[in-house]
Amino acid sequence: MKNYKFILSGGGTGGHIYPAIAIADALKEKYPQAEFLFVGSQDRMEMEKVPKAGYKIEGLWIAGIQRKLTWSNLMFPFKLISSLFKSATIIRRFKPDVVIGTGGFASGPLLEMATRYNVPALIQEQNSFAGITNKLLAKKVQKICVAYDGMQQFFPQEKIIKTGNPVRQDLIFIDQNREEGLTKYGLKPQKKTLLILGGSLGARAINKLIDRELQFILDQNVQVIWQSGQLYFEEYKTHSKTEDVQVLPYIDTMSLAYAAADIIISRAGAGSVSELALVGKPVIFIPSPNVAEDHQTKNAEAIVEKDAAILLKEKELENRFEEIFKELVEDEERQAILGTNFKKIALPQATQQIVNEVEKLLK
Numbered sequence: 023m024k025n026y027k028f029i030l031s032g033g034g035t036g037g038h039i040y041p042a043i044a045i046a047d048a049l050k051e052k053y054p055q056a057e058f059l060f061v062g063s064q065d066r067m068e069m070e071k072v073p074k075a076g077y078k079i080e081g082l083w084i085a086g087i088q089r090k091l092t093w094s095n096l097m098f099p100f101k102l103i104s105s106l107f108k109s110a111t112i113i114r115r116f117k118p119d120v121v122i123g124t125g126g127f128a129s130g131p132l133l134e135m136a137t138r139y140n141v142p143a144l145i146q147e148q149n150s151f152a153g154i155t156n157k158l159l160a161k162k163v164q165k166i167c168v169a170y171d172g173m174q175q176f177f178p179q180e181k182i183i184k185t186g187n188p189v190r191q192d193l194i195f196i197d198q199n200r201e202e203g204l205t206k207y208g209l210k211p212q213k214k215t216l217l218i219l220g221g222s223l224g225a226r227a228i229n230k231l232i233d234r235e236l237q238f239i240l241d242q243n244v245q246v247i248w249q250s251g252q253l254y255f256e257e258y259k260t261h262s263k264t265e266d267v268q269v270l271p272y273i274d275t276m277s278l279a280y281a282a283a284d285i286i287i288s289r290a291g292a293g294s295v296s297e298l299a300l301v302g303k304p305v306i307f308i309p310s311p312n313v314a315e316d317h318q319t320k321n322a323e324a325i326v327e328k329d330a331a332i333l334l335k336e337k338e339l340e341n342r343f344e345e346i347f348k349e350l351v352e353d354e355e356r357q358a359i360l361g362t363n364f365k366k367i368a369l370p371q372a373t374q375q376i377v378n379e380v381e382k383l384l385k
C-alpha cells in the first residue's frame with residue numbers, strides 16, 4: 023500500500039484544532055504508515071496543542087481581520103501573500119495526497135494553494151453558521167462535511183455530506199474513568215462535582231458568574247472544577263485555596279474532567295456541544311452572545327428543543343442562575359433525563375464517516 027500523506031489545516035481556537043486532531047488520529051489508525059503535517063497560525067494555540075497530540079505543525083503568518091483600523095489590519099495583505107507563498111512551498115515539498123481544512127484563518131491560504139496544485143481537498147464545518155474561510159473555500163474543494171441540516175444556504179448542495187463533528191476518540195468512552203478523574207482533580211467521591219467550561223479560550227461572563235456565586239454553589243454541597251481559560255487564570259486562581267474548588271487555566275485531559283463531572287456548565291461552541299452529547303450528562307449551556315450570527319445560542323437551542331439540556335442566556339444570569347442551578351442539583355431524576363436525552367443526539371460515527379470521505383479522494 024502507498025504511504026499516504028495528509029495535510030490538516032485549521033486553528034485559532036480549540037474548536038477548529040480538535041476536529042483536525044480527531045480526523046488525523048482516525049486516519050493514522052487506518053493507515054499507520056501515513057505521514058501527517060498540520061498547518062496553523064504561527065501565534066495561536068495550535069502551535070502548542072498539535073505537537074502535544076503527537077503531530078508536526080508549521081505556522082503561517084496569517085491572522086484574522088479585526089473590525090477596527092489597527093496596525094495588524096494594515097499588515098493583513100502582506101500576511102496573506104506571505105502565507106500563500108509559504109503554503110505553496112509546503113505543498114510542493116510535502117506533496118500531500120489529500121488536504122483537510124477544519125476552519126480558522128490558516129486553512130484559507132493552505133487549501134487555496136492546495137486546490138491550485140490540484141490536490142483533492144475536504145473541509146469540515148463545525149457550526150450551523152458557516153465561517154468566512156470555509157465559505158470562501160467551498161467552491162474549490164471537493165467535499166464539505168457538516169454537522170447541521172440546512173447548510174446548502176452556504177455551500178453547494180452536491181458537495182455537502184452530513185457527518186456530525188469529529189470528536190477525539192478518548193472522549194467517547196469515559197464512564198470507567200470516574201475514579202481516575204476524581205483523583206486527578208483532588209476531589210471527593212462522596213460529593214457531586216460541577217464542571218465549569220468556558221470553551222477553549224475561557225469565558226469572561228461565566229468566570230464573573232462563578233466568582234460571584236461560588237459560595238452559593240458550594241452551599242449546595244457540590245465540589246467544583248473551574249476551567250477559567252488561560253487569559254483569566256491569574257484573576258481567579260486564588261479560589262483554588264477554597265476547599266472543594268479547583269481552578270485550572272486549561273484542561274489537557276478532558277476525558278477525565280468529563281468523567282469526574284455530575285453536572286456541567288458550559289459555553290455552546292460546536293465542539294463542546296458534540297462532545298457533551300457523547301458524555302451524556304446534565305448540562306446548563308451559557309452560550310457566547312459575541313459570535314457570528316449568535317450561533318452558540320442556536321447550537322444550544324437545538325439541544326434544548328429535545329429536552330436534553332438547559333439554556334441560560336447571559337442576560338438572565340443575574341436573575342435566574344441560582345433558581346435554575348439549585349433546582350437541577352436537587353433533582354436527580356431530571357439530571358438523568360437530561361443526560362439520557364442528550365446522549366441520544368450524539369453522532370459517534372462522525373470521524374469514521376469523514377475518514378470514509380477522505381478515502382474516496384485518495385487516488
Ligand SMILES: CC(=O)N[C@H]1[C@@H](OP(=O)(O)OP(=O)(O)OC[C@H]2O[C@@H](n3ccc(=O)[nH]c3=O)[C@H](O)[C@@H]2O)O[C@H](CO)[C@@H](O)[C@@H]1O
Nearest residue numbers: 035036037040148221222249272273276291292293294313
Ligand atoms: C468564542 C468563539 O469564537 N468560539 C467558537 C470556537 O469555540 P471553542 O474554541 O471554544 O470551541 P468548541 O466549543 O467547538 O470546542 C472546544 C474544544 O476545546 C476543548 N477544550 C476546551 C477547554 C479546555 O480546557 N480543554 C479543552 O481541551 C474541548 O474539549 C473542545 O474539544 O469554535 C467553535 C467551533 O468552530 C464555535 O462554535 C465557537 O463559537
